[in-house]
Amino acid sequence: MRADYLILGNSAAGVSAAEAIRATDSCGSIVIASPEPHRVYGRPLISYLLEGKTSLERIGYKNADFYERLNIEPFLGPGYDAMRLDANAHRATFSNGTEIEYGRCLIATGSIPFTPPIEGLDEAQNVTPFLTLDNALKAQELADRARAAAHAEGRESRAIVIGAGLIGLKAAEAISHSVDRVMVLELAPRILPAVLDAEGARLLQGMLARHGIECRPGVSAQKILVDGGTAHGALLTDGTEEPCDFIVAAVGVRPNTAFAVEAGATQGRGLVCGPDLQTSLPDVYAAGDVVQVRDALDGTERPLALWPNAVRQGMIAGRHMADDPLAPVFDGSFAVNAVDFFEASLLTAGLINPPDNAEGVTCDVRIDEAAGTYAKFVVRDGKLAGYILLNRPDNAGIYTWLIEHETQLDTIDPALFDSAPLNCDFDKTMRWERLHAGYPADRNEKGFLVKRECPSAS
Amino acid sequence: MKRIYAIEAWCLGCKRCEIACKTQHSATRDTVKALTQEQPSPTSRVQVEGDRFLSLAVNCRHCAQPKCVKGCISGAMQKDPASGLVTSDPAKCVGCRTCVSMCPFGCVQVVSVEGRDIALKCDLCTEDGCIPGEPACVAACPNGALVYWESEE
Numbered sequence: 001m002r003a004d005y006l007i008l009g010n011s012a013a014g015v016s017a018a019e020a021i022r023a024t025d026s027c028g029s030i031v032i033a034s035p036e037p038h039r040v041y042g043r044p045l046i047s048y049l050l051e052g053k054t055s056l057e058r059i060g061y062k063n064a065d066f067y068e069r070l071n072i073e074p075f076l077g078p079g080y081d082a083m084r085l086d087a088n089a090h091r092a093t094f095s096n097g098t099e100i101e102y103g104r105c106l107i108a109t110g111s112i113p114f115t116p117p118i119e120g121l122d123e124a125q126n127v128t129p130f131l132t133l134d135n136a137l138k139a140q141e142l143a144d145r146a147r148a149a150a151h152a153e154g155r156e157s158r159a160i161v162i163g164a165g166l167i168g169l170k171a172a173e174a175i176s177h178s179v180d181r182v183m184v185l186e187l188a189p190r191i192l193p194a195v196l197d198a199e200g201a202r203l204l205q206g207m208l209a210r211h212g213i214e215c216r217p218g219v220s221a222q223k224i225l226v227d228g229g230t231a232h233g234a235l236l237t238d239g240t241e242e243p244c245d246f247i248v249a250a251v252g253v254r255p256n257t258a259f260a261v262e263a264g265a266t267q268g269r270g271l272v273c274g275p276d277l278q279t280s281l282p283d284v285y286a287a288g289d290v291v292q293v294r295d296a297l298d299g300t301e302r303p304l305a306l307w308p309n310a311v312r313q314g315m316i317a318g319r320h321m322a323d324d325p326l327a328p329v330f331d332g333s334f335a336v337n338a339v340d341f342f343e344a345s346l347l348t349a350g351l352i353n354p355p356d357n358a359e360g361v362t363c364d365v366r367i368d369e370a371a372g373t374y375a376k377f378v379v380r381d382g383k384l385a386g387y388i389l390l391n392r393p394d395n396a397g398i399y400t401w402l403i404e405h406e407t408q409l410d411t412i413d414p415a416l417f418d419s420a421p422l423n424c425d426f427d428k429t430m431r432w433e434r435l436h437a438g439y440p441a442d443r444n445e446k447g448f449l450v451k452r453e454c455p456s457a458s
Numbered sequence: 459m460k461r462i463y464a465i466e467a468w469c470l471g472c473k474r475c476e477i478a479c480k481t482q483h484s485a486t487r488d489t490v491k492a493l494t495q496e497q498p499s500p501t502s503r504v505q506v507e508g509d510r511f512l513s514l515a516v517n518c519r520h521c522a523q524p525k526c527v528k529g530c531i532s533g534a535m536q537k538d539p540a541s542g543l544v545t546s547d548p549a550k551c552v553g554c555r556t557c558v559s560m561c562p563f564g565c566v567q568v569v570s571v572e573g574r575d576i577a578l579k580c581d582l583c584t585e586d587g588c589i590p591g592e593p594a595c596v597a598a599c600p601n602g603a604l605v606y607w608e609s610e611e
């Protein structure tokens with residue numbers, strides 16, 4: 001079969017691209033293929049699902065009529081794993097043998113688990129990653145079974161989560177409602193090594209402990225103790241043994257690009273793309289977790305594995321694929337992330353762990369132990385470059401805006417950092433400009449009608 | 459689309475807009491009951507900032523390219539392509555606060571409603587599905603410090 005646009009991946013990047021394509025090209029045929037047998041759902045919501053904060057009905061990211069309304073042909077389910085790509089022939093081959101010829105193809109296949117070489121980890125049936133809806137349902141089933149079996153034996157049910165990154169900790173939170181004890185192992189010296197600093201990690205770790213989640217930074221699993229295909233414990237790197245009823249493996253993720261690389265696409269830490277998000281292969285584009293992104297703040301190149309980034313890249317790639325003359329370029333980005341654990345909220349953006357003694361960089365830290373809040377602002381060359389806000393979320397997007405716009409902070413009221421930032425912390429001109437996009441040109445700042453400028457009659 | 463604009467030159471900081479907003483977004487739509495009896499107590503989506511010397515009422519801009527919508531992990535935050543209205547669906551929202559970290563103007567709040575954290579924001583008073591002549595905050599402003607005008611984007 002043939003499609004004008006073939007989209008591999010039915011998630012944030014893929015559906016955003018499809019929407020952008022359809023907005024430009026009303027009749028080109030669009031196929032979306034994915035091995036997951038579900039219509040598009042909010043991947044980060046899988047932990048909320050287990051907590052009962054959403055449901056299988058409400059987890060859908062788009063309305064039920066999305067594919068039909070946009071005239072997209074969805075090929076969803078086992079068998080629709082893209083296995084091979086032939087960029088010259090413009091053809092993709094799927095695991096069930098289906099071949100699709102395309103005009104343009106988008107690789108939006110996201111992340112897959114990175115499994116470290118821990119002995120025994122891939123031998124047990126009661127180990128699951130935590131990346132997909134089906135993974136989450138399996139984790140819930142393992143938790144329910146563990147609880148029933150343990151309580152029948154008159155003991156506590158126990159789970160081990162390997163990895164205290166975002167995904168590992170969200171998994172731990174989700175299953176903590178069903179199992180009595182959750183232990184989270186983390187090789188790095190602190191939890192959330194990628195999005196927190198030492199002090200913030202210490203505070204959050206204490207809060208998680210109050211919810212029955214024990215984090216063990218600096219300790220990981222050396223070997224999984226497996227008996228008859230079932231993991232019943234782990235030998236830790238500190239030499240101790242820890243029993244468990246099941247394991248969630250959340251060590252890390254890597255871009256799901258093997259078939260693209262095999263087809264000849266250039267890969268660094270993710271697929272290398274031009275400003276139009278085209279890969280090194282002609283007519284093959286990429287968006288989302290698979291793409292290597294230049295960090296606008298520290299210049300490093302790596303995937304920016306966050307949902308908003310996938311949506312933004314999908315929208316941009318889709319417009320280029322459909323030859324929209326006004327399609328914007330993608331020129332790097334920086335991380336902005338919000339996550340909550342129980343009653344705590346954690347918002348982070350940009351540079352949060354600058355190297356010690358980095359030139360021109362200062363950190364402004366505000367801790368209020370009583371209120372349980374922690375805020376850190378990283379300032380570089382007089383501009384905000386990053387923040388951590390633990391339990392101080394209000395109006396955080398104003399800080400994000402300052403980072404994005406590289407605003408010199410000397411124009412702004414320093415009170416901005418004491419508590420929630422406000423629009424009135426900006427000077428008069430900036431305040432007006434920020435809040436008056438599209439303000440009628442024939443009105444002045446007092447709202448009075450002014451004469452429109454007449455074209456001069458010279 | 460028509461947008462609400464703050465004219466800070468005329469703002470007295472009286473917060474009538476906040477009260478009108480709370481009433482509009484209450485169960486009873488009765489100011490006294492809404493402010494004194496209702497549980498959960500209604501949340502104002504317009505915020506009066508500032509002090510005696512400078513004040514202004516800040517409202518969702520219903521941006522042309524809303525960052526809260528692009529960032530939303532649940533699909534709750536949406537922009538209606540026809541009306542331009544940006545709204546958050548409380549049934550889908552999980553209260554993660556990505557929208558809070560994205561909104562450049564501080565116009566989304568996450569509030570606990572019936573035991574669930576959800577994002578609340580200005581809906582231009584369309585809760586009943588109709589666009590009113592004037593949003594409640596604009597109608598309540600005694601000094602012309604909030605206007606509702608056709609915008610140029």
Ligand SMILES: Cc1cc2nc3c(=O)[nH]c(=O)nc-3n(C[C@H](O)[C@H](O)[C@H](O)COP(=O)(O)OP(=O)(O)OC[C@H]3O[C@@H](n4cnc5c(N)ncnc54)[C@H](O)[C@@H]3O)c2cc1C
Nearest residue numbers: 009010011012013044082109110111288289305306307310
């Ligand atoms: C538990 C969890 C919590 C998270 N929390 C947050 C958060 O709070 N905030 C945030 O910003 N981000 C969060 N993330 C990250 C976020 O989900 C990702 O960045 C985002 O989903 C990336 O979107 P994507 O479209 O690039 O890829 P993915 O969402 O990974 O989707 C990939 C798609 O490709 C399909 N696919 C896979 N292989 C193939 C193939 N060979 N052929 C065809 N299709 C294929 C998959 O089935 C899927 O449809 C979280 C992730 C997880 C797992």
